[in-house]
Structure formats: structure tokens, C-alpha cells
Amino acid sequence: MASTTMADAGIAARAAGVWKVYGTGEAQVIALRDVSVDLARGRFTAIMGPSGSGKSTLMHCLAGLDTVNRGEVFIGDLRVTGMSDRQLTQMRRDNVGFIFQQFNLLPTLTAEENITLPLSIAGKKPDKAWFDQVIDTVGLRDRLSHKPTELSGGQQQRVACARALVSRPEVIFADEPTGNLDSKSGAEVLNFLRDSVDRFGQTIVMVTHDANAASYADRVLFLADGQVVDELIDPTAEQVLDELKRLEEIVGSRQTQAEGH
Numbered sequence: 001m002a003s004t005t006m007a008d009a010g011i012a013a014r015a016a017g018v019w020k021v022y023g024t025g026e027a028q029v030i031a032l033r034d035v036s037v038d039l040a041r042g043r044f045t046a047i048m049g050p051s052g053s054g055k056s057t058l059m060h061c062l063a064g065l066d067t068v069n070r071g072e073v074f075i076g077d078l079r080v081t082g083m084s085d086r087q088l089t090q091m092r093r094d095n096v097g098f099i100f101q102q103f104n105l106l107p108t109l110t111a112e113e114n115i116t117l118p119l120s121i122a123g124k125k126p127d128k129a130w131f132d133q134v135i136d137t138v139g140l141r142d143r144l145s146h147k148p149t150e151l152s153g154g155q156q157q158r159v160a161c162a163r164a165l166v167s168r169p170e171v172i173f174a175d176e177p178t179g180n181l182d183s184k185s186g187a188e189v190l191n192f193l194r195d196s197v198d199r200f201g202q203t204i205v206m207v208t209h210d211a212n213a214a215s216y217a218d219r220v221l222f223l224a225d226g227q228v229v230d231e232l233i234d235p236t237a238e239q240v241l242d243e244l245k246r247l248e249e250i251v252g253s254r255q256t257q258a259e260g261h
């Protein structure tokens with residue numbers, strides 16, 4: 001009898017009882033405390049929380065960029081925890097896409113070469129019809145032969161989005177994708193991310209400080225002190241902002257208490 005896999009269950013990424021500790025002794029920081037979260041396939045999830053709450057750590061652990069101290073991480077059916085460095089490299093190459101705040105494009109390559117680079121490294125050819133669809137969706141058709149320095153920040157980030165999407169990864173992880181963009185370019189990128197979820201069933205996980213950016217997501221997870229403390233489904237920017245303020249007050253009052261004793 002075939003067993004039910006996580007892929008069947010529609011889970012693109014999972015953290016189960018994850019702990020992440022940095023440093024030792026006095027310098028020890030518990031960045032994640034027993035975090036369990038399932039991220040549904042074909043959904044756009046935002047991760048928010050006060051500074052230092054563990055957002056980047058959670059994303060890095062889910063994406064196989066960092067290892068966990070306890071618990072398990074899965075991408076689709078793959079158990080990331082326990083993989084060798086080689087397996088991790090292959091998993092990241094074949095199963096996840098990344099969009100960073102700083103775009104991370106190679107300056108000597110054209111937009112088209114940047115977009116197809118991950119596929120070239122994997123020894124694969126882009127599916128022409130899919131490549132065309134991605135290019136047209138991000139509106140880069142007339143910019144393909146340009147180098148990154150010949151593109152605006154918004155265009156560079158759209159190249160990065162296309163690069164993440166072209167290999168159809170199980171999950172795209174976006175770390176503050178609009179952090180370096182003006183609000184108009186930011187909105188274009190967020191609309192594109194939203195579209196790729198709605199039209200192509202892409203799974204996206206985005207860390208952001210921006211309540212407006214988070215309001216594009218289907219689900220917003222809130223971290224505080226290394227734990228998932230709340231979530232909102234289909235929130236407005238105002239709801240996200242209210243929740244963030246509430247969490248920042250709680251964290252602030254805890255810190256004041258800790259300093260007072």
C-alpha cells in the first residue's frame with residue numbers, strides 16, 4: 001500500500017520541533033525554540049516578528065542554508081535534516097529558489113544568463129515555453145541582453161524573481177525582497193510574487209518587516225523570542241501592523257522586566 005507522502009498532503013516545507021542555538025555559555029542565544037510549522041503548497045506565506053525574533057534563522061533552517069540543533073526540516077518529501085553538505089547543495093539547487101534583498105545577480109552576465117544560470121549549473125535546459133511565460137510575466141522581454149548595472153533596482157529584482165521561478169522549485173524563499181526598492185518597484189515585485197502563486201501554483205515563503213508587503217500573503221506567521229506566537233490569514237496591512245505593535249510591546253516589556261531584575 002502506498003504511504004501518504006507530504007507531497008500528497010500538500011505541504012511544501014515543514015519544521016517539526018526545531019531548535020536552533022547559537023554560541024555557548026554566556027554568549028548562547030536560542031534563536032528558535034521548538035518551532036513546528038507546515039507551509040502549504042501553492043500558498044504565499046509571510047514571516048514577520050520583532051527584530052531578533054528568529055525570522056531569518058527559521059528561513060535559513062527551512063531552506064537548508066543552516067542546520068538545526070534539534071527537530072527536523074522537510075522540503076516536500078525530502079528530509080533536509082541529516083543531509084550531507086553535498087546533498088544539501090543539490091537539494092538547494094534542485095528544490096528551492098532564493099530571492100534576496102540585495103538581488104545577488106552576477107554583474108558580468110546578462111539578465112537572460114542570470115535567469116538561466118541555476119539551470120545551466122544543474123546541466124538542464126530551460127523549457128522554452130515556460131521561460132517565455134516567466135519573462136512575459138515579469139515584463140523583462142526587452143531587457144534580456146542587459147547587464148545588471150544597466151537595469152533599475154526593480155528590474156534587477158524582477159530578474160532575481162524570474163531566476164527563482166524558472167526552475168519551478170518546490171519553494172521560493174524571499175528574504176526582504178522589497179527592502180531595497182522604492183514603493184512602486186516593490187509593489188511590482190509583490191504583484192509578480194502574488195501572480196506566480198495564483199497562476200502557477202508556486203509556493204513562496206517571504207521574510208519581511210513591511211506590513212504592506214506581508215498583506216500580499218495568504219498567511220502571515222508571527223515570531224517572537226524564537227517561537228511562532230500567532231498567525232493571520234488573508235490579513236490587511238492594518239491588521240498586520242496592529243499585531244506587530246502588540247508583539248513589540250510584549251517583547252519590550254519582557255526586556256524591561258529582565259533588565260530590572
Ligand SMILES: Nc1ncnc2c1ncn2[C@@H]1O[C@H](COP(=O)(O)OP(=O)(O)OP(=O)(O)O)[C@@H](O)[C@H]1O
Nearest residue numbers: 022023029031049050051052053054055056057058
Ligand atoms: N550566526 C549567529 N551567531 C550568533 N547569534 C546569531 C546568529 N544569527 C542570528 N543570531 C541571533 O539569533 C537571534 C535571531 O536572529 P535572526 O536573524 O533570525 O532574527 P530576525 O527576526 O531575522 O531579526 P531581524 O529582523 O533583525 O533581521 C538573534 O538574537 C540573533 O542575534
